[in-house]
Amino acid sequence: MISFVEHIDRQPASRVVLGMSGGVDSSVAARLLMDAGFDVVGVTCIFVDDENARQAAEDARVVAEKLGISHVLKDCTHRFACNVVDSFVEEYASGRTPSPCVVCNRSCKIPSLIEAADELGCGFVATGHYARIVRQDGRLAVARSAFAPKDQSYMLSMLSQEQLARLVLPLGTLTEGKARVRELAAQWGLPVASKSDSQDICFIHGSHLDFLADRGLAEHPGDIVTSDGRVVGRHKGLHRYTIGQRKGLDIGGAPEPYYVIDKRADANELVVAFASGASIVGARVRDVAWQAGTAKRISDACAEHGSYPCSVKLRYRQAAVACCIVSSVALDGSPSTVDVLLDEPQATTAPGQYAVFYDGDTVLAAGVIEEVRR
Structure with missing residues (x-):
């Protein structure tokens, strides 16, 4: 071992x-x-x-x-x-x-x-x-x-x-x-041998919607729109929906199911698309923390070869997929934001989730998904 x-x-x-x-x-x-x-x-x-x-x-x-x-x-x-x-x-x-x-x-x-x-x-x-x-x-x-x-x-x-x-x-x-x-x-006779596993979010017992409501997150209904701005329904509050969600949208008359692809908080709009428009081809990742990789090594590779090949997990429960880091953007003098292109389109993920980059089994770097590219 x-x-x-x-x-x-x-x-x-x-x-x-x-x-x-x-x-x-x-x-x-x-x-x-x-x-x-x-x-x-x-x-x-x-x-x-x-x-x-x-x-x-x-x-x-x-x-x-x-x-x-x-x-x-x-x-x-x-x-x-x-x-x-x-x-x-x-x-x-x-x-x-x-x-x-x-x-x-x-x-x-x-x-x-x-x-x-x-x-x-x-x-x-x-x-x-x-x-x-x-x-x-x-x-x-x-x-x-x-x-x-x-x-x-x-x-x-x-x-x-x-x-x-x-x-x-x-x-x-x-x-x-x-x-x-x-x-x-x-x-070894440990009394917790058969104790059940803990839940994912340790501080929430019950509905996360109730938890958010208790902390003042009020309901603000608004329009459900397509990416070109066409209104197709009404939502009950943006925090009630998850990027990639298909069920529970209550949109009738569509030839196929809609998927949530974005939340426009400023306009209070929930954006949806059919499956063909719900996949992503890349993302911008901010607040990058470097582990096996370094900002200089990645930046130098992008400058010399145009990209740095690796793999990335876009959600905890998704498998890592092949990708290329194509640029490292300096913010306030620190290269803390990277752009990534996926080798093949993938199911959408949500801004706020973490993108974790791997070299084989080893973490190169990770950061917060700022926006996705379709």
Whole structure:
């Protein structure tokens, strides 16, 4: 099995802070770290103060006690509210579709764990994500999990070099994925071995529409229009719809189904098209974070050859597809925006989602989709 510590330079008795969510993944990660010789301190970050969070913290405490490791609670509610929840609501209000887990990992979860590690005298932090960290061309990067169906490299694609240098991912080298994790948990007598997986958005219990309404996102009905401006129906509020959505549009009399392809927040218009007009051929990606790739290397390749071939994931649950980065645009002196062309047209994606670029299994870079090209 590939070692999950190959990318770090550690002392034999290195101390590590492990983010313990109370689930089976982080619980097994704790034991794997112990078996690798780490002195583990379990830290449960409290992002939302509710019953579910309190139960998760108690589950983590019980697992830590079973393993004989220290367990600490860290209040991260303010940081989470400011960096994740507020951003989530603002993005929907602006007509975009956010990816809160990517935002959380870069601006809340990993920074909180590093902060805890510094306070507790630990050199490293760890999580239960299914991904690996590798060195490539002198840089650190997230790479796909050895168990492809559970890969979570997308979720860690915006991490900086400084964050990656502190991070250890024990589950990324397991070739049998979640089945093996549950098997190990049962074998080690961990009380969460059969605990169900958590939901995708941890701070929403129930409808995200109710959540947004509770935070002041009011209903503003408006026109549903085609890309050439023809009105074909009425929407109930832009935040109720997702790019690519086909059902629930209540548009009658059309020869074939319409798909949502855009939200024009300024005009309060929902834009739709038939399937033939719903695919995309490229995108502009902003706020790019560089991992295995660098802005200079990509820019030089585009200048010399016209493009930089790689692959890209346009949504977490979509497969990576072949593409070429064709330009790197300088904003405020920093090349933080890139244009990408897809080798073949793909189903549309939503501004606000993340585009994650790969060289094989390794993350080159990632950024927020600003706009798509049709």
